[in-house]
Amino acid sequence: MKKVTITRIEHSFMSIPDRTTYPPSETIARIIKLTEELTVFWNNVSGWAPIEAAELLTKSRLDWQVSLAKQLTLFQEESNESGKLILGWTTLGSLTEGAMKLYLSVYYETYQSKSLLDEFKPVIDKKGNVISPDELMLDKLRLFFSKKVLPVDAKEQWEKSDEINWLNWILKIQQRRNAIHAFKSRDLGDFREFHLELSNYLIFLRKINNGLPYPDDQFKPKEV
Numbered sequence: 695m696k697k698v699t700i701t702r703i704e705h706s707f708m709s710i711p712d713r714t715t716y717p718p719s720e721t722i723a724r725i726i727k728l729t730e731e732l733t734v735f736w737n738n739v740s741g742w743a744p745i746e747a748a749e750l751l752t753k754s755r756l757d758w759q760v761s762l763a764k765q766l767t768l769f770q771e772e773s774n775e776s777g778k779l780i781l782g783w784t785t786l787g788s789l790t791e792g793a794m795k796l797y798l799s800v801y802y803e804t805y806q807s808k809s810l811l812d813e814f815k816p817v818i819d820k821k822g823n824v825i826s827p828d829e830l831m832l833d834k835l836r837l838f839f840s841k842k843v844l845p846v847d848a849k850e851q852w853e854k855s856d857e858i859n860w861l862n863w864i865l866k867i868q869q870r871r872n873a874i875h876a877f878k879s880r881d882l883g884d885f886r887e888f889h890l891e892l893s894n895y896l897i898f899l900r901k902i903n904n905g906l907p908y909p910d911d912q913f914k915p916k917e918v
Contacts, residue, residue, distance in 0.1 A: 706905035707844060707860060708851060711897045718770040718889045722763075724917040725896050729763040729789075731915030732756070732903060736796060750799045750828060759792045766892065772885040780873050782888050786895060787832060787871025790864060793902045794835040798827035800906055805838075814842060832871070836864045860901075863894060 716724065733756040762785055769782035798805045806824050816834045817825045830838070840861050845851065852859050870891075873880045896917070908914045 706901040706903075707848070709901075709904070710855065710857070711901065713897070715893055718892060719767075721889070721892050721896055722766045722770055725766060725789075725892070725899060726760070726763045728896075728899055728903065728915055728917040729760050731917075732796065732899075733760050735908075735913060735915055736800065736906075750802055750826065751796075756792075756796070759789065759796075762789055762792070769885070769888065772889075776882060779882050779885060779888060782885075783867070783870035783882070784874045786888070786891060787867050790867050790895065790898065791832045791835060793899055794832075794839065794864075795827050795830065797902050797905065798830075798835070798838070802827065814838070832864065832868045836861060836868065839864075858894060858897070860898065863891075863898070867891065867895075 715721075736751050737756050739751060765785055766782075769778065769785070773779070805827055816837045817830060819825055825834075827835075840848075844861075849859055849861065851857070869880075870882065873882055900917070903915055
């Protein structure tokens with residue numbers, strides 16, 4: 695595998711996204727297809743990816759990401775059931791977390807070096823060891839992307855180009871997902887908002903995919 699640094703994601707997250715909108719059913723179908731193709735490719739990279747990254751990807755349950763993506767079909771119709779909406783946000787949060795873990799697992803060597811270089815506390819345990827990306831929660835993943843992956847002026851660039859602030863987007867998904875743990879009232883939005891964020895997740899997943907290294911374009915996962 696050609697040495698590629700984690701900063702490759704700068705290009706994918708700074709690029710202008712395809713904002714073509716689809717009905718929820720097609721958005722979900724595209725998410726499922728892209729997730730399936732990502733899983734097929736990254737589950738089988740021994741001999742191509744660096745050894746540590748290949749081992750981490752092999753033991754990761756990427757197939758669970760596919761199964762979760764398929765459950766999105768349960769939420770494609772609008773409903774007044776708050777419990778159903780909570781489960782929808784929980785599923786979307788888990789998919790977002792999984793996509794970010796995949797990215798850091800692929801770039802495991804760079805993830806380790808960036809974590810240790812400045813002793814980035816959020817991803818270092820009490821013994822001084824780097825926490826494996828497959829063990830990180832969404833909040834720590836967001837912090838790592840913010841401080842160690844994305845350009846320092848990412849937020850300013852996004853604002854100038856009228857782009858989604860992806861760090862704020864991840865935080866929103868995290869907060870909505872956490873509603874499943876809440877006993878007191880919490881803002882859930884509605885299914886119209888959930889479907890909008892499904893469309894944004896498809897864009898997010900494309901950006902993750904576009905930031906990953908492939909031996910050739912014919913191997914690159916596609917959504918259609």
